Amino acid sequence: MNARRARLCRLDLWLDPAFDQIIGAAPGVALSVLPVRGDDARTRAGLRTAHAYHVSAAKDELPRQWFVGPELIAQCPELMVVSSGGAGYDTVDVAACTRAGIAVVNQAGANAASVAEHTYALLLAVQRRVVESHQRLRHDTGFSREDLMGHEIHGGTLGLVGLGQIGTRVAQIAHGFGLRVLAHDPLLDDDTIRSRGAQPATLADLLAQSDIVSLHCPLDASTRGLFDARAFAAMKAGAVFVSTARGGIHDEDALLDALRGGHLRGAGLDVWQHEPPPHDAPLLALPNVVATFHTAGVTHEARRNVARSSANQLLAMLRGERPPQLINPEVWPIAAARIAALT
Structure with a gap:
């Protein structure tokens, strides 16, 4: 031309x-x-x-x-x-x-490092109750450190839904934290998944075994609404849900119910059905939700x-x-x- x-x-x-x-x-x-x-x-x-x-x-x-x-x-x-x-x-x-x-x-791939890092920022903030601790230090008195006791991620199982460039980086970082990594990606064969640092798993097995489920798949016809009430119910009791993928893959109302009911320990959310979510969005009111404004790739x-x-x-x-x-x-x-x- x-x-x-x-x-x-x-x-x-x-x-x-x-x-x-x-x-x-x-x-x-x-x-x-x-x-x-x-x-x-x-x-x-x-x-x-x-x-x-x-x-x-x-x-x-x-x-x-x-x-x-x-x-x-x-x-x-x-x-x-x-x-x-x-x-x-x-x-x-x-x-x-x-x-x-x-x-x-x-x-x-151009923002893969940033999104992978943000995944762990959300995960660690949820597990170690970072935001809750910050807010209580600013506004409360008379509480103990044990009132803010969190959980390690070392030794847990991380389930990745999607193992493209971002998911692969998340898997690589996971080994440094001592995490076992499972991955479900229908676009990849088992050998490719293993070569990227994860053990292949069906979605059902991943949900049942993972202490943390993190989404790294695109939003398309096959993934829209993939994480609904049944998917959250199939997750391990006390698990943490993280998404830096796209709003619409997870059902926000179903996630709210899973968190309020105590089945899930917490959630780290960078993506929303509507961005930014309204100030009165119910998920934002939960102390065990750490929220960001689709900024995982915004560095x-x-x-x-x-x-x-x-x-x-x-x-x-x-x-x-x-x-x-x-x-x-x-x-x-x-x-x-x-x-x-x-x-």
């Missing part, structure tokens, strides 16, 4: 400066930064002629009209490549892109890595090169032909 004809758009949501620096240094690629709010006509006009679109992966921060779905695609006949600004791609209808000959990439390092990954993959595709994190590989011959036709 003649790079002088490459038109790349993003919206003016916060993005690490590395993205604009890399795109700006690429010969002939025209970058347009369009308003996410306040001037829809300008944004639609910019996207209408775009060959490439970097789109935020944050479903509750991005207005629906800028999601990459059938309606937007119909208005953007020249769109050939889309990059989701994260490991997730909730704002992209991949099937619709595939039908339109649009290649889609995500940034899997300076992770955001820089994601920006670099997205910029480099977009430029590679515009050069006609197959990118490493292609979500819909079946469309690449079509997308590559569309790109080549622009030369």
